[in-house]
Amino acid sequence: MSWTRKHLLDLQSLEPEEILSILRTAREFKAVGERHIKKVPSLRGKTVINLFIEPSTRTRISFELAAVRLSADVIDFTAEASSLRKGESLKDTARNLEALNADFIIIRHRAAGAPHFLSRVLDAHVVNAGDGAHEHPTQGLLDLFTILETKGRIEGLQVAIIGDIRYSRVARSNIWGLTKLGANVTLCGPPTLVPPEFEKLGCRICHNLHDAIRDADVINLLRIQHERQRRAMFPSLGEYRALFGINTEQLKAARPDATVMHPGPINRGVEVDSEVADGERSVILRQVTNGLAVRMAVLYLLSGGAAAA
Amino acid sequence: MSWTRKHLLDLQSLEPEEILSILRTAREFKAVGERHIKKVPSLRGKTVINLFIEPSTRTRISFELAAVRLSADVIDFTAEASSLRKGESLKDTARNLEALNADFIIIRHRAAGAPHFLSRVLDAHVVNAGDGAHEHPTQGLLDLFTILETKGRIEGLQVAIIGDIRYSRVARSNIWGLTKLGANVTLCGPPTLVPPEFEKLGCRICHNLHDAIRDADVINLLRIQHERQRRAMFPSLGEYRALFGINTEQLKAARPDATVMHPGPINRGVEVDSEVADGERSVILRQVTNGLAVRMAVLYLLSGGAAAA
Amino acid sequence: MSWTRKHLLDLQSLEPEEILSILRTAREFKAVGERHIKKVPSLRGKTVINLFIEPSTRTRISFELAAVRLSADVIDFTAEASSLRKGESLKDTARNLEALNADFIIIRHRAAGAPHFLSRVLDAHVVNAGDGAHEHPTQGLLDLFTILETKGRIEGLQVAIIGDIRYSRVARSNIWGLTKLGANVTLCGPPTLVPPEFEKLGCRICHNLHDAIRDADVINLLRIQHERQRRAMFPSLGEYRALFGINTEQLKAARPDATVMHPGPINRGVEVDSEVADGERSVILRQVTNGLAVRMAVLYLLSGGAAAA
Numbered sequence: 001m002s003w004t005r006k007h008l009l010d011l012q013s014l015e016p017e018e019i020l021s022i023l024r025t026a027r028e029f030k031a032v033g034e035r036h037i038k039k040v041p042s043l044r045g046k047t048v049i050n051l052f053i054e055p056s057t058r059t060r061i062s063f064e065l066a067a068v069r070l071s072a073d074v075i076d077f078t079a080e081a082s083s084l085r086k087g088e089s090l091k092d093t094a095r096n097l098e099a100l101n102a103d104f105i106i107i108r109h110r111a112a113g114a115p116h117f118l119s120r121v122l123d124a125h126v127v128n129a130g131d132g133a134h135e136h137p138t139q140g141l142l143d144l145f146t147i148l149e150t151k152g153r154i155e156g157l158q159v160a161i162i163g164d165i166r167y168s169r170v171a172r173s174n175i176w177g178l179t180k181l182g183a184n185v186t187l188c189g190p191p192t193l194v195p196p197e198f199e200k201l202g203c204r205i206c207h208n209l210h211d212a213i214r215d216a217d218v219i220n221l222l223r224i225q226h227e228r229q230r231r232a233m234f235p236s237l238g239e240y241r242a243l244f245g246i247n248t249e250q251l252k253a254a255r256p257d258a259t260v261m262h263p264g265p266i267n268r269g270v271e272v273d274s275e276v277a278d279g280e281r282s283v284i285l286r287q288v289t290n291g292l293a294v295r296m297a298v299l300y301l302l303s304g305g306a307a308a309a
Numbered sequence: 310m311s312w313t314r315k316h317l318l319d320l321q322s323l324e325p326e327e328i329l330s331i332l333r334t335a336r337e338f339k340a341v342g343e344r345h346i347k348k349v350p351s352l353r354g355k356t357v358i359n360l361f362i363e364p365s366t367r368t369r370i371s372f373e374l375a376a377v378r379l380s381a382d383v384i385d386f387t388a389e390a391s392s393l394r395k396g397e398s399l400k401d402t403a404r405n406l407e408a409l410n411a412d413f414i415i416i417r418h419r420a421a422g423a424p425h426f427l428s429r430v431l432d433a434h435v436v437n438a439g440d441g442a443h444e445h446p447t448q449g450l451l452d453l454f455t456i457l458e459t460k461g462r463i464e465g466l467q468v469a470i471i472g473d474i475r476y477s478r479v480a481r482s483n484i485w486g487l488t489k490l491g492a493n494v495t496l497c498g499p500p501t502l503v504p505p506e507f508e509k510l511g512c513r514i515c516h517n518l519h520d521a522i523r524d525a526d527v528i529n530l531l532r533i534q535h536e537r538q539r540r541a542m543f544p545s546l547g548e549y550r551a552l553f554g555i556n557t558e559q560l561k562a563a564r565p566d567a568t569v570m571h572p573g574p575i576n577r578g579v580e581v582d583s584e585v586a587d588g589e590r591s592v593i594l595r596q597v598t599n600g601l602a603v604r605m606a607v608l609y610l611l612s613g614g615a616a617a618a
Numbered sequence: 619m620s621w622t623r624k625h626l627l628d629l630q631s632l633e634p635e636e637i638l639s640i641l642r643t644a645r646e647f648k649a650v651g652e653r654h655i656k657k658v659p660s661l662r663g664k665t666v667i668n669l670f671i672e673p674s675t676r677t678r679i680s681f682e683l684a685a686v687r688l689s690a691d692v693i694d695f696t697a698e699a700s701s702l703r704k705g706e707s708l709k710d711t712a713r714n715l716e717a718l719n720a721d722f723i724i725i726r727h728r729a730a731g732a733p734h735f736l737s738r739v740l741d742a743h744v745v746n747a748g749d750g751a752h753e754h755p756t757q758g759l760l761d762l763f764t765i766l767e768t769k770g771r772i773e774g775l776q777v778a779i780i781g782d783i784r785y786s787r788v789a790r791s792n793i794w795g796l797t798k799l800g801a802n803v804t805l806c807g808p809p810t811l812v813p814p815e816f817e818k819l820g821c822r823i824c825h826n827l828h829d830a831i832r833d834a835d836v837i838n839l840l841r842i843q844h845e846r847q848r849r850a851m852f853p854s855l856g857e858y859r860a861l862f863g864i865n866t867e868q869l870k871a872a873r874p875d876a877t878v879m880h881p882g883p884i885n886r887g888v889e890v891d892s893e894v895a896d897g898e899r900s901v902i903l904r905q906v907t908n909g910l911a912v913r914m915a916v917l918y919l920l921s922g923g924a925a926a927a
Contacts, residue, residue: 033719037663045346088574099597101342265706288717354655397883408906410651
């Protein structure tokens with residue numbers, strides 16, 4: 001299947017075969033990162049603008065390196081120093097950046113739907129780097145890539161996602177991607193953070209950690225994001241850890257070869273203990289490496305590159 | 310005419326033929342921005358330092374992209390994180406940057422004359438990216454370029470500049486460039502913002518919007534810059550809009566093919582309504598694209614490149 | 619002698635011949651900075667991450683330019699916008715950056731020993747860009763390079779280091795490097811800033827400026843760093859200047875060809891007067907230029923490049 005989309009806005013609207021095209025292409029780009037010269041000329045002379053209205057050093061750097069290794073020129077547009085402070089609208093800012101002959105606008109924004117809005121008013125390729133609590137498609141893709149790389153398949157796997165589901169764009173992109181590719185998804189956390197409406201997305205909901213990870217092939221732990229929670233959704237970090245934190249003891253309920261994932265940055269001693277985070281089942285750092293490969297694949301495919309077969 | 314200047318400090322001191330040399334060269338560089346690979350090797354191995362003591366994301370990015378597309382290496386020196394906080398003088402900072410073998414120092418500074426001062430103490434090429442209320446020569450050049458591109462000529466045109474003239478370096482660079490190339494310039498705004506001494510620069514002064522834009526070929530709207538006005542120079546934004554804001558109705562006084570310009574960022578609903586800013590007469594986004602081409606031409610010519618004939 | 623080390627953590631642990639290898643290699647890279655195209659392809663496709671947890675525009679830019687002129691890709695990781703604010707540990711941050719296939723981590727950190735710690739947990743090359751009051755090895759190397767370039771030798775020279783020795787990593791790296799290469803080092807400043815334990819490092823200690831610089835070949839003035847001094851270590855800047863500031867008059871005690879150095883940024887009128895800082899004996903700006911050459915040499919040697927003979 002050849003790639004035909006102009007933007008990467010979410011995983012919800014992608015066909016399973018499109019997701020697989022990205023994952024196959026990312027496998028080839030992962031090899032570039034292991035070369036002596038970690039660079040290919042695919043996007044030479046193209047301009048990529050990182051429009052991060054909500055700050056994120058990790059994701060921004062990952063996209064920047066992905067673009068640079070494709071030989072693109074990258075401009076970092078930080079919102080704080082920008083015209084947005086002077087009251088300019090997102091649309092005006094984006095159209096001004098596009099007028100600089102930008103080929104790609106990579107946007108992170110607090111508002112769900114901001115990337116979709118930009119895709120309707122711009123000619124440039126738009127990539128969603130996280131919009132509110134909506135989606136974070138490249139994180140979903142790198143999680144899928146890491147599972148596929150570790151387990152050899154996605155279909156039929158038992159995947160438990162633990163933590164703050166309600167506010168998590170990572171959870172939503174994972175759910176869309178995993179269910180499209182045939183995994184069975186269980187969501188687990190306190191009822192305030194895992195509301196029942198997620199069942200409509202085809203997930204099992206469970207408020208007991210032991211039940212959630214029993215026989216799991218993959219356990220994806222989400223970060224407790226203090227910054228996105230207006231009111232306290234659970235009594236304390238200590239109580240969260242006691243009920244939903246993962247240590248070696250809890251991990252025994254999962255399959256012996258269960259993989260532990262986390263989008264980072266980790267709250268050690270809250271959602272995961274160091275013995276697990278740094279243990280042999282953890283693929284947390286591999287996720288970071290894979291994120292770069294997935295983002296290279298996305299930029300490459302959007303620019304018209306041929307998908308790997 | 311071949312280019313012989315080492316610095317670009319202002320338009321006041323340029324000969325008309327020098328300005329035309331830049332505009333002709335910019336036309337060739339605009340074509341680079343429309344290519345598949347938007348890059349030429351002219352400044353390969355050269356170092357450009359953006360020394361923006363006064364923050365400006367747009368202009369900084371435009372210069373950065375201009376340098377990058379000429380294959381230069383660009384270093385961003387932001388004042389806030391810098392030694393200037395430790396009490397170092399501008400001269401010491403600039404000479405230290407030059408000691409890193411910088412070829413170009415692009416400076417924006419609150420103080421009028423700061424670029425001229427640097428040009429006397431540095432060996433590097435100095436480009437003025439805006440100094441106080443004095444000049445912003447590349448903005449003046451991109452405005453001239455856009456007028457020439459749109460109208461086919463500058464000589465004999467009626468150009469109305471509306472708004473905060475008193476505090477505007479954009480206005481000053483426009484006035485110098487336009488009058489040198491033979492346009493007739495009318496300045497319009499409240500008397501507090503358009504003082505009578507501008508008549509000495511060869512401009513007509515007018516405090517009535519309808520009179521100012523009657524028969525205008527070009528209407529250049531300036532941003533109401535709250536940040537540069539210490540005291541209130543007009544009663545309110547609402548009153549400013551009522552007297553000097555441009556909407557479709559007011560625009561009828563100008564020529565049917567009148568072009569509307571604005572250096573951005575726009576205060577929609579203050580100096581211009583969206584129906585005009587986004588209308589068919591507006592070249593506001595084209596100005597952004599042309600700014601990149603003009604800045605490429607300036608860096609290229611200063612480095613010894615041959616002017617287009 | 620071929621270069622075999624993976625990291626540059628300090629000068630204390632280097633052999634004299636290793637230091638000389640860097641200085642000889644730096645001499646070749648200095649010539650690159652004087653070429654028309656100031657760039658070599660040595661680190662093409664390599665990724666250098668500037669991990670500056672303590673802000674420093676000058677040193678960061680010098681490393682960035684050094685890497686760029688070796689054709690590496692440079693990512694700037696600023697601590698303020700980063701996960702470190704979210705409570706992530708230095709180790710986690712560094713391992714995440716390394717997971718992006720980083721080849722070099724250049725670290726500045728308030729804590730002495732932070733680079734050594736990273737070198738034990740990372741596979742990437744680690745370069746110390748200043749750790750607390752411990753060492754700043756590339757500053758020490760550029761000072762050695764500048765002395766060697768100016769005087770033709772280091773062995774047997776009389777070098778006076780004046781100022782805040784106690785809190786200065788620059789002083790420590792200078793002391794290790796100078797004594798290893800056979801110079802005689804005198805430390806001078808108020809007793810609160812020049813404690814007696816420095817004698818153990820093989821230095822002469824002296825609290826009288828005239829005695830310290832008498833017959834000196836090189837006078838290295840340190841910056842009075844208000845930011846690193848918790849309590850007042852001397853009564854006032856005025857008194858410091860009166861006792862330890864250098865002007866033309868004091869300079870007469872040194873040799874007629876004595877060289878004046880300063881790591882910058884200068885407090886003019888405190889540790890040095892402008893007549894001396896800008897005088898013919900000053901090599902302060904040359905130190906900046908040499909810093910770039912030394913850093914290019916360090917990155918090149920660590921990556922496996924051959925040392926100059």
